[in-house]
Amino acid sequence: LFDTDPPPWELAAQEDIAVASVVFSDAPHGPYDYRIPDAMREHLQPGMRVHVPLARRKRPTVGWCIETKQGSSHNRSLSDVAEILDDEPLCDPPLVRLVTWMSHYYQSPAGQVFDTLIPSSVRTNAGTRETTYLSPAPSTDDETVVAALPAKQQRVLRLLIAAARPMTSSQLQIHAECTAAPVNTLRKKGLLRETVRREMTSGSSTRWQIDDGEKNQTHDLTEDQTNALQKITAALDTGKAATLLLHGVTGSGKTEVYIKAIEHVVKFGRAAIVLVPEISLTPQTRGRFERRFPSVAVLHSQMTPAERHFQWQRIRSGEVQVVVGPRSAVFAPLPRLGLIIIDEEHDGSFKQDSQPRYHARKVAFARAQSLGIPLLLGSATPSLESWHATRTGHAEMISMPNRVGNRPMPDVQLVDLRLKEDRGRRGAISRQLHLAVTEVLNEKGQVILLLNRRGFATTIQCPACGHVVACPDCDMPLTHHRDGSKAVCHYCDYTIATPPWCPACKFDGIRYSGLGTQRLEEEVKARFPGARIARMDSDTMRRPGSHQKVLSAFRSGELDLLLGTQMIAKGLDFPNVLLVGVINADGALHFPDFRAAERTFQLVTQVAGRTGRGNRGGRVIVQTFSPEHMAIQAASRHDYYQFAEAEMINRAKFNYPPLGSVARIIIRGAIEEVTEATAESLVGRLEAAKQSLGADVRILGPAPPPIVKLRGKYRFHILLQALDPRKLGDTIRTATKTFKIPEKDDVQYVIDIDPVDM
Ligand code: ADP
Ligand code: ZN
Numbered sequence: 001l002f003d004t005d006p007p008p009w010e011l012a013a014q015e016d017i018a019v020a021s022v023v024f025s026d027a028p029h030g031p032y033d034y035r036i037p038d039a040m041r042e043h044l045q046p047g048m049r050v051h052v053p054l055a056r057r058k059r060p061t062v063g064w065c066i067e068t069k070q071g072s073s074h075n076r077s078l079s080d081v082a083e084i085l086d087d088e089p090l091c092d093p094p095l096v097r098l099v100t101w102m103s104h105y106y107q108s109p110a111g112q113v114f115d116t117l118i119p120s121s122v123r124t125n126a127g128t129r130e131t132t133y134l135s136p137a138p139s140t141d142d143e144t145v146v147a148a149l150p151a152k153q154q155r156v157l158r159l160l161i162a163a164a165r166p167m168t169s170s171q172l173q174i175h176a177e178c179t180a181a182p183v184n185t186l187r188k189k190g191l192l193r194e195t196v197r198r199e200m201t202s203g204s205s206t207r208w209q210i211d212d213g214e215k216n217q218t219h220d221l222t223e224d225q226t227n228a229l230q231k232i233t234a235a236l237d238t239g240k241a242a243t244l245l246l247h248g249v250t251g252s253g254k255t256e257v258y259i260k261a262i263e264h265v266v267k268f269g270r271a272a273i274v275l276v277p278e279i280s281l282t283p284q285t286r287g288r289f290e291r292r293f294p295s296v297a298v299l300h301s302q303m304t305p306a307e308r309h310f311q312w313q314r315i316r317s318g319e320v321q322v323v324v325g326p327r328s329a330v331f332a333p334l335p336r337l338g339l340i341i342i343d344e345e346h347d348g349s350f351k352q353d354s355q356p357r358y359h360a361r362k363v364a365f366a367r368a369q370s371l372g373i374p375l376l377l378g379s380a381t382p383s384l385e386s387w388h389a390t391r392t393g394h395a396e397m398i399s400m401p402n403r404v405g406n407r408p409m410p411d412v413q414l415v416d417l418r419l420k421e422d423r424g425r426r427g428a429i430s431r432q433l434h435l436a437v438t439e440v441l442n443e444k445g446q447v448i449l450l451l452n453r454r455g456f457a458t459t460i461q462c463p464a465c466g467h468v469v470a471c472p473d474c475d476m477p478l479t480h481h482r483d484g485s486k487a488v489c490h491y492c493d494y495t496i497a498t499p500p501w502c503p504a505c506k507f508d509g510i511r512y513s514g515l516g517t518q519r520l521e522e523e524v525k526a527r528f529p530g531a532r533i534a535r536m537d538s539d540t541m542r543r544p545g546s547h548q549k550v551l552s553a554f555r556s557g558e559l560d561l562l563l564g565t566q567m568i569a570k571g572l573d574f575p576n577v578l579l580v581g582v583i584n585a586d587g588a589l590h591f592p593d594f595r596a597a598e599r600t601f602q603l604v605t606q607v608a609g610r611t612g613r614g615n616r617g618g619r620v621i622v623q624t625f626s627p628e629h630m631a632i633q634a635a636s637r638h639d640y641y642q643f644a645e646a647e648m649i650n651r652a653k654f655n656y657p658p659l660g661s662v663a664r665i666i667i668r669g670a671i672e673e674v675t676e677a678t679a680e681s682l683v684g685r686l687e688a689a690k691q692s693l694g695a696d697v698r699i700l701g702p703a704p705p706p707i708v709k710l711r712g713k714y715r716f717h718i719l720l721q722a723l724d725p726r727k728l729g730d731t732i733r734t735a736t737k738t739f740k741i742p743e744k745d746d747v748q749y750v751i752d753i754d755p756v757d758m
Pocket of ligand 1 (some may be wrong): 219
């Protein structure tokens with residue numbers, strides 16, 4: 001007993017030392033304790049970076065201080081903090097707590113979470129310069145010291161004393177009309193005190209020129225908007241945390257409600273964050289905020305590091321009223337945050353697909369809860385997670401069922417691609433859609449065509465009856481693998497030989513491939529030779545500013561037809577769009593993902609919402625192999641509730657979210673066998689952890705993902721599922737705690753809690 005316990009005198013010696021808990025970005029466990037040398041005691045605070053010795057590394061490692069305290073729970077002698085790297089904390093205490101929570105929940109090293117929270121431009125002081133300021137040293141208080149100086153030096157020093165403010169050497173030289181010599185001499189004599197300050201070199205960031213043709217107008221709120229605003233301000237006035245779901249149909253005027261809610265927040269000297277899907281896709285939304293508030297910070301992916309740093313400093317200084325940005329804006333360091341808004345809260349871009357794989361909605365919820373402020377989620381097609389929260393009393397539903405100006409929802413017509421005469425003899429565009437496009441172009445109206453070809457997976461679908469070959473165990477569509485002609489379930493690895501004919505109707509000619517936007521563009525050009533066409537997808541929109549260019553050309557009528565992937569389905573508000581065509585609504589439907597139906601419903605509803613926004617009305621044509629599918633039926637009637645109720649029944653079958661939780665572990669390696677073996681042994685660990693914890697967790701896999709080999713690495717997925725998210729997290733934590741992969745195997749794994757793209 002005495003061998004292991006520390007001797008009492010050592011305990012006593014350690015009790016009154018100052019200790020810092022430090023975390024790192026590449027060491028998952030921790031925090032680790034370090035002694036704070038007396039000289040640093042006054043200065044070191046949580047949220048600052050430090051240099052400390054770590055393990056056997058030769059050079060000091062950068063870590064983040066998350067706590068300072070007395071004594072240590074570790075009874076070994078502690079190393080010292082070597083150096084403090086920041087003058088001020090980069091995060092305030094609530095943000096430090098948010099980091100700790102994220103690190104635990106997403107099972108990412110806390111240092112990595114800090115690195116995500118604090119932009120690298122801030123960490124590297126991008127766009128700043130160190131300037132040395134001079135002021136009189138204390139010894140110059142003694143008049144005899146000054147009087148003893150040669151005349152020139154005396155004059156310079158007296159000027160500086162009289163100015164009563166620090167100056168740079170060059171400022172002082174101009175002021176005293178002298179050369180650098182007397183200033184340098186005074187410095188050498190120790191009569192000047194030097195202070196180094198870091199300052200921004202560029203005063204302001206370049207703002208995009210926004211001309212979206214909209215005027216700075218405020219509106220009289222509609223009845224729906226008035227009701228919604230009343231509920232939001234009521235929640236703001238309680239001064240407590242609350243989650244509100246604003247379900248407003250497309251064109252119901254949600255942005256105007258956000259603006260009015262923020263005005264209420266700003267009135268009380270507080271600020272708001274508005275998260276939007278990638279901002280370059282929604283220049284209109286951005287413009288609406290910039291016109292209505294004098295101090296808006298817009299964060300986007302095309303900023304230079306210096307601009308990003310500048311905006312971050314502005315936000316932290318408290319001068320900014322509204323921060324508009326993508327998911328990372330959830331971390332904006334506003335000192336008096338009063339409201340967080342997530343527009344299009346169902347959007348997949350709010351989930352980060354690199355570590356830490358956080359979801360901005362979940363993080364926003366945690367931040368709002370800890371600050372005691374409301375979180376407002378807005379969408380025409382809320383995620384089932386948010387909808388479910390309103391059903392279980394965790395969120396309040398606010399609905400805006402009508403469009404502004406009582407405009408009707410557009411009429412949706414389904415075209416059944418299984419029927420030969422409808423499918424059209426060649427190409428992707430049916431007879432009905434061809435006729436409708438021709439008509440609208442003749443009327444000088446505009447057209448949007450959506451073709452969402454996403455990923456590489458090829459579903460196995462019968463062109464005659466629309467049947468999709470699915471897994472008997474998971475109900476997920478099987479994916480055709482060209483090598484070996486196998487059909488594989490990407491959830492559980494169920495594998496069969498790809499059937500040569502349709503298992504349902506015996507049609508001989510089952511097909512695997514989809515069609516992409518590029519081929520569609522060719523077809524559209526051939527069919528409508530006079531039309532001015534633009535294609536918007538990730539291939540054509542690589543260059544910064546290309547979205548705005550195409551969108552403003554479309555708005556001003558220089559383009560007749562816009563075709564593209566889901567990026568054209570988002571938030572656009574163009575009154576002259578009289579027709580929306582969906583080329584293949586099944587594209588997302590039969591993806592091996594339990595959210596496939598939800599995504600299809602969202603996509604069709606959102607793109608349909610781009611029309612009927614002006615006085616000339618609008619119509620929608622949806623081409624599909626599955627016109628009877630619940631998601632497509634509900635979307636064609638703009639009926640969110642019908643969709644949500646029906647989809648919940650599907651989710652309940654396997655306890656998929658929002659009823660239960662899922663997590664995924666992705667294993668990557670250079671050699672297929674080694675990678676798979678590692679995945680197998682991790683599954684063994686997970687099974688053992690589950691047993692020891694008595695956790696009710698379903699463990700599926702390892703299975704190959706839709707893209708088996710990516711960037712030269714083989715990948716395998718393990719999927720975990722449980723009703724209780726804590727049990728799920730604990731199982732993974734226990735299993736991976738001591739799971740070490742030999743370096744020579746060259747296999748890595750990442751944990752993805754609440755994955756959204758499966
Ligand atoms: P949503 O985001 O709900 O689809 P938007 O916020 O884009 O809708 O609003 C649709 C259009 O209606 C916009 O052009 C907006 O300027 C306009 N609008 C919003 N509220 C009003 C109102 N109360 N009166 C008149 N027009 C409005
Ligand atoms: Zn399966």
